[in-house]
Amino acid sequence: MPTRIYRPIHVGTLASGTGLLLPVHEIKGDRPGPTVGISAGIHGEEATGVEIVYRFLHTVELNGLAGRLLVMPVANPFSYAAVSRGTPIDMMNLNRVFPGNAGGHLTEQMAHKIVEGFLRSLDVYVDLHSGGSTPTVDYVYIINAEELSRAFGSRLLYRPKETLNGTSISVTRGLNIRSVVVELGGGRVDQSAYVSRGIAGLLNILRTLDVLPGPVSPPPAQVVLREIVTLRPHHGGLLLPEVTEMGGEVRGGQVLGRVVSPYSMEELEVIRCPFERGVVVLTHLAPSVVEPGIYGFMIGNLATAEA
Ligand SMILES: [Zn+2]
Numbered sequence: 200m201p202t203r204i205y206r207p208i209h210v211g212t213l214a215s216g217t218g219l220l221l222p223v224h225e226i227k228g229d230r231p232g233p234t235v236g237i238s239a240g241i242h243g244e245e246a247t248g249v250e251i252v253y254r255f256l257h258t259v260e261l262n263g264l265a266g267r268l269l270v271m272p273v274a275n276p277f278s279y280a281a282v283s284r285g286t287p288i289d290m291m292n293l294n295r296v297f298p299g300n301a302g303g304h305l306t307e308q309m310a311h312k313i314v315e316g317f318l319r320s321l322d323v324y325v326d327l328h329s330g331g332s333t334p335t336v337d338y339v340y341i342i343n344a345e346e347l348s349r350a351f352g353s354r355l356l357y358r359p360k361e362t363l364n365g366t367s368i369s370v371t372r373g374l375n376i377r378s379v380v381v382e383l384g385g386g387r388v389d390q391s392a393y394v395s396r397g398i399a400g401l402l403n404i405l406r407t408l409d410v411l412p413g414p415v416s417p418p419p420a421q422v423v424l425r426e427i428v429t430l431r432p433h434h435g436g437l438l439l440p441e442v443t444e445m446g447g448e449v450r451g452g453q454v455l456g457r458v459v460s461p462y463s464m465e466e467l468e469v470i471r472c473p474f475e476r477g478v479v480v481l482t483h484l485a486p487s488v489v490e491p492g493i494y495g496f497m498i499g500n501l502a503t504a505e506a
Pocket residue numbers: 241242245328329
């Protein structure tokens with residue numbers, strides 16, 4: 200039987216007198232094997248990943264586990280509690296400050312502790328993100344472990360030219376840790392289908408690694424994107440989406456959504472597909488109040504995608 204130990208990382212003491220702990224669950228298997236790390240909530244407003252981890256640990260049978268799992272369900276508890284992308288205390292984005300700084304701002308201190316107390320000990324790393332409070336997203340990055348990225352089972356994959364500086368993945372990639380970044384769910388819609396897919400995806404990655412017993416599910420037909428554009432509105436107001444099919448194809452110039460003013464009743468902005476043949480990677484599935492500069496839509500370019 201695998202054993203589970205709660206091993207939080209101690210960061211420091213808050214002004215309120217409470218200790219700042221970053222949660223880590225260690226599950227040790229009966230057989231030798233790799234250390235697989237799973238994190239969620241690096242961006243606290245992306246609560247779907249946190250729920251996936253919670254339900255994964257409560258529903259998946261871990262008997263027969265090889266090696267160990269290190270699970271960090273809420274990497275930034277401050278931003279999770281505040282449902283914000285950044286840490287309210289210093290307004291920093293945890294996933295832009297890795298590898299952190301032991302003598303830096305609070306978020307940088309947290310990143311440093313996560314590197315030393317979690318990331319460094321991994322052989323494989325899966326980081327769960329989602330779309331946040333209003334947008335919904337659905338793709339998986341190919342970083343340095345294509346088979347594992349594919350095994351998660353999403354239809355759209357993305358092979359970026361370079362890794363964004365300051366991300367947890369920039370650290371694990373540098374350490375040659377096989378890494379997968381999942382973007383799944385979010386937005387003002389029921390998350391249960393995304394949560395189910397997240398649990399199944401994690402399980403299939405662990406089976407692919409032979410860390411858990413059981414049959415590996417072959418992935419569906421997948422498209423590997425090389426180019427994704429993020430379309431951020433220039434005006435705030437009410438965003439009325441016109442494409443609400445995740446993974447659906449869109450044509451050049453097609454209207455993706457409109458930002459309107461609920462004050463003056465004017466149409467402030469029309470957001471269109473910039474590619475001749477695009478695919479919806481991130482959209483708003485429901486009308487949403489937005490500020491300028493948010494993640495409005497993300498469109499993949501099918502013309503440059505891998506067959
Ligand atoms: Zn994120």
